[in-house]
Amino acid sequence: MAARPKASRSVRPAKTRGRRRRNGAGAPDRREAILAAALDEFSGRGFAAARLDDVAKRAGVAKGTIYLYFPDKEALFQDLVRSVIGPLIERFEASAEVDLPARLVAERIVDMFVREIYGTRRKDVIRLIIAEGPRFPEIAEFYYREVISRVVAAVRGLLRRAAERGEIPAEALARFPQLLVAPGLVAIVWNGLFDRFEPLDVAALMRAHLDLLFGERRPG
């Protein structure tokens, strides 16, 4: 924090783009190792309380090495979010575009959420965004631009098509696509805070949610 220079805007060092050295063989990529360690530390303690020292230790590198790949702590955090969230969205858009009955598509999306997000460290990144976003406008903006707005658009498309086919009654959802994903968010938050008191069956939760939206599913 404080008055350190703060170049922020995370510059990927040349060497990483055109990567050289005996990498590609078996040497674990330094940058990846650091990002992975950072995810652990940041989601375990929050951005401010996480120590780069611990990140370095966990990544198996020296503290100074982090600065070869990231200009500062904040940039490391931002790159972490980008690197985890970035790849996610394309897959999601693809899922949402297939032209099948909405319920089916929704189920696929839910499946993907459970498998690819809730079941992985990615949910921790989303939790991080929720927790730290207010302090990191750039992160929030990135997330809005790269994820939220596209998810919203994709879901809207899906729902409009469904509405046209009469698969869903109202246009409520099309106006507030957030309602479709709300339970996913709840699940992530619940998981972080209350799972040890009362574990949540996400899959069941999401199914119940779809039942509410699309009407009881006829198992037949």
Next chain:
Amino acid sequence: MAARPKASRSVRPAKTRGRRRRNGAGAPDRREAILAAALDEFSGRGFAAARLDDVAKRAGVAKGTIYLYFPDKEALFQDLVRSVIGPLIERFEASAEVDLPARLVAERIVDMFVREIYGTRRKDVIRLIIAEGPRFPEIAEFYYREVISRVVAAVRGLLRRAAERGEIPAEALARFPQLLVAPGLVAIVWNGLFDRFEPLDVAALMRAHLDLLFGERRPG
């Protein structure tokens, strides 16, 4: 740092009992001023990054004064959460118990949420709990015990009655009362992260949500 147990339980100094000074008239209570300032600072920067110095400045007291009312930074945080959340829950339970059609009760609850939480600083406290809860097991536990479990119970009761009267189709909701409040959570998170990109009409969101649950509302 981290979340050491540390019973804490912040002691209200004697002075509040036998209070001196021109308090009793209308002078803002020191303790309240500090809590208010703490809410601002904590929700603005997060627990770890917030400076007690700033809390003091904002509260118009000296740094040391904070320690007359709270044993340490963590206790201040915990007391803040307790003092804001505590009073909330009773009102909520009362709302949920009235014996009226579920839709009506739900609407009242939604109204209360919008007015008493979303429209006040309380939403910031909830955001804080979401953000810091994983690092503060005591906070998470308190919140689970005092809020979540009671809300869940109250909502379950409400929904069961509604289901018995045939007002809502499924028992999905009774199994996952989280689904009822999910949009509230989404609204709070959205408000903190994305409102400046795309403001959210919470009232409309919540209404749409109720429409989905109870079927389109007949405006008549």
Next chain:
Amino acid sequence: MAARPKASRSVRPAKTRGRRRRNGAGAPDRREAILAAALDEFSGRGFAAARLDDVAKRAGVAKGTIYLYFPDKEALFQDLVRSVIGPLIERFEASAEVDLPARLVAERIVDMFVREIYGTRRKDVIRLIIAEGPRFPEIAEFYYREVISRVVAAVRGLLRRAAERGEIPAEALARFPQLLVAPGLVAIVWNGLFDRFEPLDVAALMRAHLDLLFGERRPG
């Protein structure tokens, strides 16, 4: 410490000299209570680490009350030393002046040391002087002027008379009266540091010491 005004030179407030109030009846003297509490706290934790808050608590007065009797922490410390050490010395000089065989006089002095110093809180004050003296030139000077130099003079007189009568062999002691009291100091230091590992029988130690100086004592 630091840059506080520091009037030091402990001014006994007028009220204490010409003491008023229902004192003399049975009301415990405030000043004495504070000094007693200060002795406990200072000898328990050292000057710097002792807290006036604790002194006040132990004395049963409010923190501010201390400042009615002593200008600051340092003056309290100095007055403490003076009030405990002052009365001691006259008694000692009287003991040393009686015209009896040196061995007898020495035995009386030793007795007095054991009873009046080693056996009371006064030994703690001496320990305090040893510990804090280097930081409190005034204390050291007071102690040297009021105690050491007078003890040394008295002991010298005693020894010279004894030497003249042939009771002690050498003039070594007269040159270094410190040698006479050295075991007393050792006892005090030992008591503070090592008594829990190996308790010291002071009386026996002092007797052995006298035996060395005056030759074996014929019990007959």
Next chain:
Amino acid sequence: MAARPKASRSVRPAKTRGRRRRNGAGAPDRREAILAAALDEFSGRGFAAARLDDVAKRAGVAKGTIYLYFPDKEALFQDLVRSVIGPLIERFEASAEVDLPARLVAERIVDMFVREIYGTRRKDVIRLIIAEGPRFPEIAEFYYREVISRVVAAVRGLLRRAAERGEIPAEALARFPQLLVAPGLVAIVWNGLFDRFEPLDVAALMRAHLDLLFGERRPG
């Protein structure tokens, strides 16, 4: 504050093992510089009042550097004592074990005391132990175990042999070896408190002491 147990045991950082920098030539070791500075500051102001800031300044390092070598202020203090006292004792035991007339051995020991302790900063450490020992049980214990008990044992051996050979009259000393070293302690305390009022000729003091114990020394 106070004297919490706290295993401490200050860790020598790796750098000392595989040392870099032009050390190995003659550059003063960081750790040593800090210890030396700490000795100055601690013995000048006492443990509690000494400021690590000043220690750092005096050692020519940054404040944070201290924490690379010592976990905290207390450990620095303890290590200081250990590092100064540790090496002392072996030499002393060796001196006490030679099989020569007791008077000669005693004179050697006294010489060693004057040269190696009284004439060096080591006397300041002993003063520190006396002053702070009551607050630092571990220090007192260490000192008792590593120094006192061994000195006592060595002196006892020495005296027993002397008694057997009839060199000293009584067994008083063997029961209270403290009597042999008492003047050394007095000298150290005197030096710290009263030397500016009345300097002490330690060598003469110690010689006079030996004369008392072993009988006048025949100059022939």
Next chain:
DNA sequence: GATGAATGAGGGTTCATTCAT
């Protein structure tokens, strides 16, 4: 006189960042 809430300078400790090797 007595009180104790309030003050704020100060000090121990942490940790992001730098840089000589």
Next chain:
DNA sequence: TATGAATGAACCCTCATTCAT
């Protein structure tokens, strides 16, 4: 490139001292 010792700005917390009541 990689290292990790060194730096020093901050920040939490303490406590001597003040002063309104």
